[in-house]
Amino acid sequence: MTAQRHLTFSSPAARVQYALLMGLFRCAVTRGLYGRFARGLGKVFDPENAVILHEAGAAPYRILLNDGYWTRFALYLAPYEPEVDSVLRAASGATPLFCDLGANMGYWTTRAAPLFERVIAVEASARTFEGLRGNAGTLSNVTLHRAAIHAGSGQVLTFVNTHLSHASARLMGDLPANAQDQTETVTTLAIDDLVPPGTAAVIKLDVEGAEIAAISGAARAIAEGSVLIYEDHGNDRACMVSAHLLAQPGLSVYSSENGLIAMPDVATIRALKRDPFKGYNFVAAHAESPLLAQLIQSFAKSAKPR
Incomplete structure (x- = not known):
């Protein structure tokens, strides 16, 4: 857009x-x-x-x-994450559901609302959630949840609001909070409890270090053909999230920066991540996902000379 x-x-x-x-x-x-x-x-x-x-x-x-x-x-x-925009446009009409998980203030929630029948947005930080509510709370096809996306639903975890940027807020995990950071508790939600059975959704996942746990909670949704847009940060030279996904049987990973390009291994992904301060978005899905096939077809059509 x-x-x-x-x-x-x-x-x-x-x-x-x-x-x-x-x-x-x-x-x-x-x-x-x-x-x-x-x-x-x-x-x-x-x-x-x-x-x-x-x-x-x-x-x-x-x-x-x-x-x-x-x-x-x-x-x-300046355009913000045009590679995400291209995936959402390609998926519009191919699935009724978009999930914006780690929605922040709701940029992609508000951009996706005209493109999909239903949008689910989840944000863990109480203060950031109020910004999300202000931007998207009146949209009739948007459902908002204040929760942390994780492997299972119903846990109560500590969430850290970092003092320098809300975009770096995270679950506490093994890294303690800085003295200037603020902490709060938040309840977890699993992706499989958000995506209805039988629905292949487009799921944007940006949960600052909890991606692998969140993906564990999406086993059914991914098996049923959902497509994941996830972040692999430039400062992670091990590409831990991508390596985890590539190790799963039947899963394929793609870059969407210049078309939908298959990423065969971690080395190929690492080579794309040139800026250590930037989060890079990739696409993952089961190779046999009909929704993935429609995305590939849509990207191929847009790449043809007119």
């Missing part, structure tokens, strides 16, 4: 704050420095100042201007 994009602002002061951010963005040589700029300005201006991203066909997406993660993508109107 890159056409007919424009921004509006929550107030005249928000427009001024945005203009200052644009100038600071040009000076920032690293993502971390820009994040400090955004948080610093957020202490000077009203913390509720926001920019609203409008794209044709999708609900408005509200971004707080003290948010160093999302404002990077609102500035200059």
Whole structure:
């Protein structure tokens, strides 16, 4: 969704704050420095100042201007994860269900709502969930859950809201929280308890280190033909999530950055991950999944010269 994009602002002061951010963005040589700029300005201006991203066909997406993660993508109107957009468009009409798991503020929830009959969005952080509710809570075909995606449903786990970026929030696991981080408890949900039996869904999974546990809780959904869009981060040179998926009998992994390209091994995936600060999205499904076959066909058609 890159056409007919424009921004509006929550107030005249928000427009001024945005203009200052644009100038600071040009000076920032690293993502971390820009994040400090955004948080610093957020202490000077009203913390509720926001920019609203409008794209044709999708609900408005509200971004707080003290948010160093999302404002990077609102500035200059650059496309966000176009490889995910291409998969969703290819899947539209081929399945009724899209699951946005680790939905954050609901960017992909709001983009997917016009493309699928039903969208399920799950976010673990209480504060981030409120942003998700604000962006997607009024959409009639969207169901929201505040939960952590994991191997099974009903566990109560500790969730860490990292002080630098909500995009890095995670289940505590073996890595303790930083002194500046905030923790809270959250109940778990398994993917197999979200996807109805017999439905092959498109499932976007971005759960910051809990991917393998989450995939374990999706055994039935994947066996029944669901297609997984998952993140393999650039700083993980072992490609642990991809290696886990490639080790499963019958599963295939694809890159969708330049068409749907089969990834035969971890070395091929590692070679694609050139930026250690970036999360790379890949697609995984059983080789015999009819939904996967439809995606492959759709990508092949779009690649043909016109």
